[in-house]
Structures are given as structure tokens and as C-alpha cells.
Amino acid sequence: MVPWLEIGGWVGSALVVWSLTQARVLRFRWLNLTGSVIATIYNVIAGIWPFVAMNAAISLINVYWLQRLYRERHDEAVYTVVEVAPDDAYLLHVLRTHAEDIARFAPHFEAGRTAGRSAFLVQRGDETVGVMVLSDAGRGEALVELDWVSERFRDFTPGEFVHRRSGIFASKGFDRVVVPHAETHDLTYLHRVGFRSDGERWVRDVFA
Missing domain, CATH: 1.20.58 (Methane Monooxygenase Hydroxylase; Chain G, domain 1)
Known part of the structure; x- marks a missing residue:
């Protein structure tokens, strides 16, 4: 041969x-x-x-x-955003289960704190493919503390479905969404969902 x-x-x-x-x-x-x-x-x-x-x-x-x-990958009929309480038992289970992986991508995130936070699960059917946790930073700013995607779907960007639903942020009184540690994010993803560079931060305006 x-x-x-x-x-x-x-x-x-x-x-x-x-x-x-x-x-x-x-x-x-x-x-x-x-x-x-x-x-x-x-x-x-x-x-x-x-x-x-x-x-x-x-x-x-x-x-x-x-x-x-x-x-x-961008179909809202496939991915569903579910808001949960920051101390929701299932959310805490997901955070504990993937704690090591989450620490690699969000080293500043503290899983145990719940005060002033909002949390969202991104579901693909009955599978949790992403978690986003925001905190109220004052002055109408929502601080993105965690925007995590499970390894299976890391080539996709399911977190975008949270950002698409601007009513989520407006209903909580937020005018801006801020990513303070952009080095842990995909900048192409941030651009696509409407963020712009603002010094060391990335900011997206919220429209009702």
C-alpha cells in the first residue's frame, strides 16, 4: 500500500x-x-x-x-432564559457543581453572596447551558459578575439571550450593563450583544 x-x-x-x-x-x-x-x-x-x-x-x-x-445557535425558540432567586437551590447546585470551571473564567466571582444580585439560567430544553449573575452597582448600573457557559456549549454564546431581553434590565431600573473584567470575556461576543469599550470596562446601554 x-x-x-x-x-x-x-x-x-x-x-x-x-x-x-x-x-x-x-x-x-x-x-x-x-x-x-x-x-x-x-x-x-x-x-x-x-x-x-x-x-x-x-x-x-x-x-x-x-x-x-x-x-x-441564535434561535430564541431553542434557548430559554429563566430568572431565579440568587439563593435558589438549583442555581447554587449548578454553581457548586461547576465551581472549579467557573473559577477559571470568573476568578472574581463569589458564589456565597446573594444580596443585591439577580440571577438567570439559560436553558436548552431541560439542560442548563449558562448562568448569568448581575449585581446592582448603583447609579443605574448592573454589574455582570458571572457570565458562564457550560463546556459543552462553550463554542456558542447562550448568554446573549439574556442581553436580548432588555426588559429584564429596564424593569429592575438599570440604565447600563457593565462588564468590569473584560479579559475573561470573548470581545466578539461583547460587541455582538451591544457592549462598547469604556476605559477598562465594557458598557451596554439599556433601552426599555
């Missing part, structure tokens, strides 16, 4: 195996698709038709799910 062809076969197999180690759903799909396409080509050249059929089917399945994931 031609050496480059055999190398290609091993690369395809390695990508499929590597994809199975990924927690992020989008990364898993792309790696699995790439590996299965390479494996399909390899098996066509080698004439191993049962594996051609299997890998071609896996490729089509991955294409279907990638199209669906990209189509739904």
Missing part, C-alpha cells in the same frame, strides 16, 4: 478517536466529520466498501448536526 495513503488512514482514525475525547459539542462534530471524511476516502481507494458506507453515513450525520447547531 502507498505510504501516504496508509498515513492518511491513520490520520482519519486518530481524528475520529480524538473527537470522542472532546466535551465541546461543536468541536466534537467538526473533528468527527473531518476524520470520517478522510476515512471514507481512504476506504474508497482501498476498496473496503462496508467501511466506506459506514464512514460516509457518519459524515452525513455530522453534517446534519453541524447545520442544525449553527442554525439554532
